[in-house]
Amino acid sequence: MQTTIQLIVNNTPCEATVDTRTLLVDFLRDQLDLTGTHLGCATGNCGACTVMLDGLTVKACTILAADVAGSTVTTIEGWTQDARQSGDLHPIQAAFVKHHALQCGFCTPGMVLSVQQLLKEKPHPTEAEIRHGIAGNLCRCTGYASIVKAVQEIATTTSLSPGGRGLG
Amino acid sequence: MIRAPFQLHRPHSIDEAVRLLSQCVQNGEDVKLLAGGQSLMPSMNLGLVAPAHIVSLNHVAGLDSIRRDGDMLAIGAGTTHHALAESEVVQAHCPILSETAACIGDVQVRNRGTLGGSIGHFDPAADYPPVLVLLDAACQIVSPSGERTVAAKDVFVDYMTTSLSADEVLTEIRVPVLPSDTGTAYVKFTRVEGGFAIVGAGACLRLNPDNTCRSIRVGICGAAPVPVRLTAIEDTLTGKAVDDAFVEMVAAAAYESAHDPVAELHADADYKREMVRVFTRRAVKTAWERAD
Amino acid sequence: MAYIGSAVSGILDTKLVAGKGQYTADVSLPDMGHMAVVRSPYAHARILSIDTSAARQHPGVRIVATGAEIKQWSKPIPHTLNPSAFGGKTADIYCLAIDRVHYVGTPVAAVVADTRHAATEAANLIEVEYADLPVVIDAERALEPDSPLLYPEWETNELMHVRFQGGDVERAFADADHILDDTLRLHRHTATPLEPRAALAHYDDRAERLTLWVSTQAPHPLRTTLANTLQMDENDIQVIQPQVGGAFGVKIPTYQEDPLACLLSKRTGKPVKWIEERTEHLMAGGHAREQTLKFSVACKADGTVTGLKVRIIGDVGALAAVGGWGMSYVASFVVPGPYKIPNCEVDLSIVVTNKGPWNAYRGFGKEAASFLMDRVMDRVADTVQMDRAAVRLKNFVPKDEFPYVQISGATLDSGDYVKALQDVMDKAGYHTFAEEQQRLRAQGRYIGMGVGFELTPEGGCIPDSFIGGYEGATVRVSPSGQVTVLTGVTSPGSGNETGIAQIVADALGVPLSTVRVVQGDTQACPYGLGNWSSRSLFMGGSASLYAAREVHHKVLRVAASMLEAVPEDLNCEQGRIRVKGQADREVAFNDVAEYVHKRAFDHHAFDMEPGLESTRYFRMGNIHHVPDDKGRINTYPSYPYAACVAVVEVDVETGVITLLRYVTVHDCGTVINPLLVEGQFQGAVAQGLGGLIYEQLSYDDNGQLQTGTFMDYTLPTAVEVPSVEIHHQEVPSPYTPLGTKGAGESGVSSPFGTIVSAVENALAPFGVKIHDTPLTPQRVWRMIQTAKNGNNGGAKA
Numbered sequence A: 001m002q003t004t005i006q007l008i009v010n011n012t013p014c015e016a017t018v019d020t021r022t023l024l025v026d027f028l029r030d031q032l033d034l035t036g037t038h039l040g041c042a043t044g045n046c047g048a049c050t051v052m053l054d055g056l057t058v059k060a061c062t063i064l065a066a067d068v069a070g071s072t073v074t075t076i077e078g079w080t081q082d083a084r085q086s087g088d089l090h091p092i093q094a095a096f097v098k099h100h101a102l103q104c105g106f107c108t109p110g111m112v113l114s115v116q117q118l119l120k121e122k123p124h125p126t127e128a129e130i131r132h133g134i135a136g137n138l139c140r141c142t143g144y145a146s147i148v149k150a151v152q153e154i155a156t157t158t159s160l161s162p163g164g165r166g167l168g
Numbered sequence B: 001m002i003r004a005p006f007q008l009h010r011p012h013s014i015d016e017a018v019r020l021l022s023q024c025v026q027n028g029e030d031v032k033l034l035a036g037g038q039s040l041m042p043s044m045n046l047g048l049v050a051p052a053h054i055v056s057l058n059h060v061a062g063l064d065s066i067r068r069d070g071d072m073l074a075i076g077a078g079t080t081h082h083a084l085a086e087s088e089v090v091q092a093h094c095p096i097l098s099e100t101a102a103c104i105g106d107v108q109v110r111n112r113g114t115l116g117g118s119i120g121h122f123d124p125a126a127d128y129p130p131v132l133v134l135l136d137a138a139c140q141i142v143s144p145s146g147e148r149t150v151a152a153k154d155v156f157v158d159y160m161t162t163s164l165s166a167d168e169v170l171t172e173i174r175v176p177v178l179p180s181d182t183g184t185a186y187v188k189f190t191r192v193e194g195g196f197a198i199v200g201a202g203a204c205l206r207l208n209p210d211n212t213c214r215s216i217r218v219g220i221c222g223a224a225p226v227p228v229r230l231t232a233i234e235d236t237l238t239g240k241a242v243d244d245a246f247v248e249m250v251a252a253a254a255y256e257s258a259h260d261p262v263a264e265l266h267a268d269a270d271y272k273r274e275m276v277r278v279f280t281r282r283a284v285k286t287a288w289e290r291a292d
Numbered sequence C: 001m002a003y004i005g006s007a008v009s010g011i012l013d014t015k016l017v018a019g020k021g022q023y024t025a026d027v028s029l030p031d032m033g034h035m036a037v038v039r040s041p042y043a044h045a046r047i048l049s050i051d052t053s054a055a056r057q058h059p060g061v062r063i064v065a066t067g068a069e070i071k072q073w074s075k076p077i078p079h080t081l082n083p084s085a086f087g088g089k090t091a092d093i094y095c096l097a098i099d100r101v102h103y104v105g106t107p108v109a110a111v112v113a114d115t116r117h118a119a120t121e122a123a124n125l126i127e128v129e130y131a132d133l134p135v136v137i138d139a140e141r142a143l144e145p146d147s148p149l150l151y152p153e154w155e156t157n158e159l160m161h162v163r164f165q166g167g168d169v170e171r172a173f174a175d176a177d178h179i180l181d182d183t184l185r186l187h188r189h190t191a192t193p194l195e196p197r198a199a200l201a202h203y204d205d206r207a208e209r210l211t212l213w214v215s216t217q218a219p220h221p222l223r224t225t226l227a228n229t230l231q232m233d234e235n236d237i238q239v240i241q242p243q244v245g246g247a248f249g250v251k252i253p254t255y256q257e258d259p260l261a262c263l264l265s266k267r268t269g270k271p272v273k274w275i276e277e278r279t280e281h282l283m284a285g286g287h288a289r290e291q292t293l294k295f296s297v298a299c300k301a302d303g304t305v306t307g308l309k310v311r312i313i314g315d316v317g318a319l320a321a322v323g324g325w326g327m328s329y330v331a332s333f334v335v336p337g338p339y340k341i342p343n344c345e346v347d348l349s350i351v352v353t354n355k356g357p358w359n360a361y362r363g364f365g366k367e368a369a370s371f372l373m374d375r376v377m378d379r380v381a382d383t384v385q386m387d388r389a390a391v392r393l394k395n396f397v398p399k400d401e402f403p404y405v406q407i408s409g410a411t412l413d414s415g416d417y418v419k420a421l422q423d424v425m426d427k428a429g430y431h432t433f434a435e436e437q438q439r440l441r442a443q444g445r446y447i448g449m450g451v452g453f454e455l456t457p458e459g460g461c462i463p464d465s466f467i468g469g470y471e472g473a474t475v476r477v478s479p480s481g482q483v484t485v486l487t488g489v490t491s492p493g494s495g496n497e498t499g500i501a502q503i504v505a506d507a508l509g510v511p512l513s514t515v516r517v518v519q520g521d522t523q524a525c526p527y528g529l530g531n532w533s534s535r536s537l538f539m540g541g542s543a544s545l546y547a548a549r550e551v552h553h554k555v556l557r558v559a560a561s562m563l564e565a566v567p568e569d570l571n572c573e574q575g576r577i578r579v580k581g582q583a584d585r586e587v588a589f590n591d592v593a594e595y596v597h598k599r600a601f602d603h604h605a606f607d608m609e610p611g612l613e614s615t616r617y618f619r620m621g622n623i624h625h626v627p628d629d630k631g632r633i634n635t636y637p638s639y640p641y642a643a644c645v646a647v648v649e650v651d652v653e654t655g656v657i658t659l660l661r662y663v664t665v666h667d668c669g670t671v672i673n674p675l676l677v678e679g680q681f682q683g684a685v686a687q688g689l690g691g692l693i694y695e696q697l698s699y700d701d702n703g704q705l706q707t708g709t710f711m712d713y714t715l716p717t718a719v720e721v722p723s724v725e726i727h728h729q730e731v732p733s734p735y736t737p738l739g740t741k742g743a744g745e746s747g748v749s750s751p752f753g754t755i756v757s758a759v760e761n762a763l764a765p766f767g768v769k770i771h772d773t774p775l776t777p778q779r780v781w782r783m784i785q786t787a788k789n790g791n792n793g794g795a796k797a
């Protein structure tokens, strides 16, 4: 069954016709060609499909595209663009690169979004808080150590002055 | 991926939602409510459920309010685990509920999953049910014939079965404002972070000035297909000195109550019973530490 | 050496971190169809009939295939490793089951439709009628004479029987001070990379060419296999590996779905896409590890191990073409690992059962050998009342005895095992741990320390297979001085592209940013065998080094002529070629490159073959396929190793194990990039830990998989995995030009022995002895109860 939805994806209003069965993750990937959001399990366990829905991270395999009509969705593509000034990497991404906090990169877009959510709520997390904050994102490659290290570095080096270049 | 097609309804009011539900029920068509989708969507992706209609509650305004109403807190069914965990009102007046919300799943699940959805889905390993039962929470339910209030203990009737019928919507959960000297704790045992509880235990404890028990309530998931409340022993403990032996008595009662635990692959009945003892002990101990 | 040895970031990382990696599922073609696979719900059954009529009528359906059609349209898939070449049994494996299913998840039919939804709807309409057959899911039961048979024509369920033997074992046992026996059991689990398998096949009818984008580790062998299966010319097939989202072995071989998608594309004349679901992956993507390891060890009172008898029963599930059973073979090949035990015999039965087929998983059987040998050493130590580390130190192959030939023919290349273990003990505070342990025990806390050692033979090279000990690479310099490296090895996320770029940048003396590594395209890259067995950097990197050196030599010749110097006096760094010690006599690398391309007939380049390109192959010099006087061959050229110490805490009320520390001294020879090596090792430890405690593929008696989703197949999260403390011991390989050894696989094996040892140490007051995995809380708790209730005298809580 088809239905038409309007929503804002990566700051761009869009209107689309979707099968009611279409998951948000498939909608983003197949209909909008935003393939930075990945599908790893479809049971809400792995976090590869993490996107931001109205400003909060969610797992896009557990959400119907047709049900988020009227919402604002931000994917890794949109977030990267927003976060970038003068073409360089966002501090979170830069720290990921510096510490090689990724190997195959499949979990990475979701992981980066979870990290930004964590730092938005807790700018200076402890190691335990970091680990809990990313527990919804499985990584099969890195064993997490490099990710934790990257987040620790951002948390100690980046200032979050309001109005300045925050981590949002 | 969801295999079977279905019709999606996006009502803007509870009345409309109830009307849609009852229409489907009358037509003999399978219908499910959709809240955060954190239980329904994985089940549909796996093909375990395949309703012909879905009625989404995500377009009904006001289902996520949290307010104090005299000596009760009224919490909208659409309140997310995240909102509940972060709510200052809940943290101040019913901290066991925010502690419970904070240990459900992971960040993304908490951002989306709702209190009402957890009750409606009623997984025997879910964290809220034992806590709601121990709090004597009341559930506000809207049905085609009007509104009714049901005690939490009467909502959870059997394995994955609630007393809600297919054309009813849970709208609000009312929990008591706990006296500020209450010590509360919810502890859970999972295989990995973010997983469902093998066993979860919640406790609320108030002390008299002489360190005897003024009141105690304990709720447990994992001990049986439905939440277990240690009603039988709670009253008899009033006035008893709270010490290690006291804690052990509660733990032993919990063990006795766990007569019918749902065996799982990595936790058979015997083990689960023992874990009920261990985690009840831990919950009561922590509640005791936190009681003034 | 500007780059070799330095911790440069992954050259793909900036792209991947922005979500710009293109994985197979991200590739789309106009008018592509979507494939859905119908799988057997039974563990063992005959297919009586398949009714596809309703599916064929379903809107949007393009084609429906069953075993009957597949048999007409294609040949069996060549085995990645054919058991018959090892004296074992074999069977033909087609893309779909022909008349019998051997495990839940066996592919029996396929549909291609316009959309994924239509394809799955149609798949649901296919009616397969099965006749149940008796199921056997236990390997020891499968060996009994009255067991149900998976392949009746074999008249047994034993796929293969292997024996390795050396020295005088009976004598060693007769002369022993102690003889100890034990039986260990490893449970079934799997790699399950985060990216499921995926394929996009496009048969272009006009060009009569097939292109397959696929999440694979080995594009070239896959192309050869497809040519065989599809009866096409290899020339008409191109295999492209997009970004791969993790592989860990499971993406080495040709799966049934790969040629299947190709066939259905060929039949429909349109592209066909298939994306595996996680549930399909866990059923049918390939399993590993499940083995029974029985041993009997003879030792002297001073802890010297004099004899060892091992019996391995590998429960490899049903037979598939993916060659996973080879892991059990390798387990037996590696015994007795790093130890000098000349009197040794290994008896191996590889057994089929009605469970998912084995497929390669990081460790590839070495983890079983490592677990076995760690347990052997712990048992010996406990029996002769020596320190567990001291027994290992006593029995290691000494550093002056390399190359050392084990009974199987495994020829250990180099190392200093004693020093590695001593160093890791120092780093981990081994000698002072007991005080801390006692202090905490007084508070009712149970912490324990364990030692372990993994030997991880790498670069496997098996006769008459695409598992080979050579690699090729091309280095090409463009007129603007940009460097392209094309390799036969691939990277599923393991980082070798970065290491190879570092090697080539150093060899040419150019900035790393000017080097581009191209991998995973059979049309572009030299023939190579792909990524597995940690071979990519030490073999592919060596081939790249050879090719780069050749190009470098040409560049220097031209530059020398320009600078009126001799090549030997020149030095190239960061793209500037200088006469050593004379800063003003220099020419840019780019200018030389342009010169060579544009002025091949001018005097600086006139007497030289034109072009700045070289393709070179590298082969390991220490692989022996001609049997020695004892009939042994050496199939592994590189033997990295790791000595490890683990510290755990056990919650004795629940049986929950928390890994507090994991410390290692790791030798992979010359470290090209510590960031990459450490990342690999850390990830490997996480997988070993996951396998030991959290992950299990569990079957019920009917052969139904009980852990078919990530809800029940629980992978460890960031909360469960601690950061590993990694130290390097660089004993260069004598057999590679840079001294590199295999790196990447190491770390996955040692957690089994090391953590088990630590848990036993923590639970020593109860006298718990561990024989089986996984160490789930329930099982550990029960071990504690049993030990407490037992009259073993050690049970004091």
Ligand SMILES: Cc1cc2nc3c(=O)[nH]c(=O)nc-3n(C[C@H](O)[C@H](O)[C@H](O)COP(=O)(O)OP(=O)(O)OC[C@H]3O[C@@H](n4cnc5c(N)ncnc54)[C@H](O)[C@@H]3O)c2cc1C
Binding pocket: A043, A044, A045, B032, B033, B034, B035, B036, B037, B038, B039, B040, B041, B042, B057, B077, B078, B103, B104, B105, B106, B109, B112, B113, B114, B115, B116, B117, B118, B119, B120, B121, B122, B123, B125, B126, B127, B128, B164, B168, B169, B170, B171, B194, B195, B196, B197
């Ligand atoms: C990875 C993961 C981990 C999880 N871990 C935990 C955990 O540790 N502990 C835990 O308790 N839960 C856990 N959950 C489940 C989670 O808490 C869900 O949010 C919750 O069970 C369902 O809430 P929902 O809003 O998502 O409901 P939905 O999935 O939308 O709905 C679930 C069911 O409830 C019914 N329903 C929903 N709203 C109402 C209503 N207002 N009135 C009547 N019926 C209604 C629906 O019909 C549906 O059948 C986990 C889920 C995931 C994906």
Ligand code: FES
Binding pocket: A038, A039, A040, A041, A042, A043, A044, A045, A046, A047, A048, A049, A050, A059, A060, A061, A062
């Ligand atoms: S794909 Fe959504 S959580 Fe795994």
Ligand code: FES
Binding pocket: A101, A102, A103, A104, A105, A106, A107, A108, A138, A139, A140, A141, A142, C194, C245, C246, C493
């Ligand atoms: S980098 Fe591969 S899954 Fe995380």
